[in-house]
Amino acid sequence: MKVRLFKPSLGDEEIQSIKDAFDMAWLGLGPKTREFEKQWTNYIGCKESVGVNSCTAALHLAVSAFRFPKGKKVLVPVLTFASTAMAPIYNGLEPVFVDVDEDTLTISLEDLERKCDKDCVAVMPVHYGGYPAKIDEIMNFAKSKNLKVIEDCAHTAGGEYKGKILGTWGDIGCYSFEEKKCMTTGDGGMICSNDRELISPLKSSRWVGMNKDTWQREKENSISKSNSHWYYEILELGYKYNMNDLMASIGLVQLKKLPEMNKRRMEIIAKYLDGIKDCSSLKPALPYDKNQKCYWMFMLRVKNRDKFISFMQQKDIATGVHYMPLTLHPYFAKYENNTPKAISIWKEFVTIPLHADMTNEEVDYVIENVKAFDLLE
Numbered sequence: 350m351k352v353r354l355f356k357p358s359l360g361d362e363e364i365q366s367i368k369d370a371f372d373m374a375w376l377g378l379g380p381k382t383r384e385f386e387k388q389w390t391n392y393i394g395c396k397e398s399v400g401v402n403s404c405t406a407a408l409h410l411a412v413s414a415f416r417f418p419k420g421k422k423v424l425v426p427v428l429t430f431a432s433t434a435m436a437p438i439y440n441g442l443e444p445v446f447v448d449v450d451e452d453t454l455t456i457s458l459e460d461l462e463r464k465c466d467k468d469c470v471a472v473m474p475v476h477y478g479g480y481p482a483k484i485d486e487i488m489n490f491a492k493s494k495n496l497k498v499i500e501d502c503a504h505t506a507g508g509e510y511k512g513k514i515l516g517t518w519g520d521i522g523c524y525s526f527e528e529k530k531c532m533t534t535g536d537g538g539m540i541c542s543n544d545r546e547l548i549s550p551l552k553s554s555r556w557v558g559m560n561k562d563t564w565q566r567e568k569e570n571s572i573s574k575s576n577s578h579w580y581y582e583i584l585e586l587g588y589k590y591n592m593n594d595l596m597a598s599i600g601l602v603q604l605k606k607l608p609e610m611n612k613r614r615m616e617i618i619a620k621y622l623d624g625i626k627d628c629s630s631l632k633p634a635l636p637y638d639k640n641q642k643c644y645w646m647f648m649l650r651v652k653n654r655d656k657f658i659s660f661m662q663q664k665d666i667a668t669g670v671h672y673m674p675l676t677l678h679p680y681f682a683k684y685e686n687n688t689p690k691a692i693s694i695w696k697e698f699v700t701i702p703l704h705a706d707m708t709n710e711e712v713d714y715v716i717e718n719v720k721a722f723d724l725l726e
């Protein structure tokens with residue numbers, strides 16, 4: 350048996366939806382993207398969503414929405430994917446790395462308070478593996494320091510904290526639909542907010558700074574027959590970051606399947622928690638809550654990580670490591686900022702397979718081998 354770490358859950362419904370886009374012969378930014386934005390807005394329960402081609406783009410544009418003066422600082426957890434910390438840099442701002450909470454692996458409030466100074470303008474909490482950051486406390490802190498909050502929701506789609514959907518707590522929430530994530534559009538992302546005025550201008554930023562997209566111009570040509578249908582203005586420096594209708598056609602189907610996919614991942618996590626509860630050389634990396642609606646990945650803390658990875662490799666079980674603290678990467682080394690907890694605990698992290706299509710046989714096979722490894726230790 351060969352068990353994949355992540356796998357998009359795809360079927361005939363997605364192919365049919367792509368076929369609809371083919372039949373319309375409109376694959377770029379158009380009606381399907383608008384429909385997906387509308388349905389996502391309803392699902393999350395926010396006021397406005399802007400579809401883009403990745404969460405990396407979403408984070409870049411989300412930071413740009415505030416027009417912070419260049420050189421200001423943005424607080425970012427050191428345990429995250431590169432894109433969280435690159436977003437401030439793309440905007441001429443400086444990332445300030447903050448340590449994580451040892452239990453939840455999300456941004457440490459204590460360290461946040463220590464590192465926040467008068468030049469800090471925003472904080473970007475990450476819901477790590479779908480595990481919620483203490484976003485209520487972060488919001489209170491942010492309010493007291495006049496910081497904007499951009500939630501990096503790349504690892505969650507429908508997860509909640511204290512009954513409120515992650516991504517709707519902060520000023521802006523950014524999601525990822527990259528192929529390994531909770532749901533996919535191949536690559537893709539979404540920027541969401543309850544502040545329409547804040548993020549509506551990002552529709553032009555994602556479309557090379559133009560105030561009218563091609564679909565709008567096409568409609569003006571074919572429906573209203575205006576002879577100035579072609580006219581648009583470039584209002585500012587923009588990017589080619591738009592979501593397209595091919596992506597959105599997959600997203601519309603995936604969104605319908607999301608509650609089921611989330612449920613299946615939660616079932617598998619419950620099996621893992623039960624299956625490995627007596628192991629002594631390893632444990633779940635996070636205090637997973639069986640009542641949560643959505644986690645993206647399942648991580649262990651294993652004392653002898655390299656040996657565990659080799660053992661799993663021999664059994665054809667894929668593993669991963671999420672993540673090495675960013676300041677250990679050559680590019681981010683210059684931002685090193687005293688984050689001792691992350692630097693010591695990450696060495697035990699191993700991600701094991703979790704995806705909605707995993708069969709019970711695959712889950713049992715993984716558990717059996719995790720236990721077999723533990724017995725050898």
Ligand SMILES: Cc1ncc(COP(=O)(O)O)c(C=O)c1O
Binds near residue numbers: 404501504527537
């Ligand atoms: C925490 C986090 N933020 C942002 C991203 C970027 O997402 P995308 O691949 O959609 O650009 C990722 C990707 O894995 C991520 O893990």
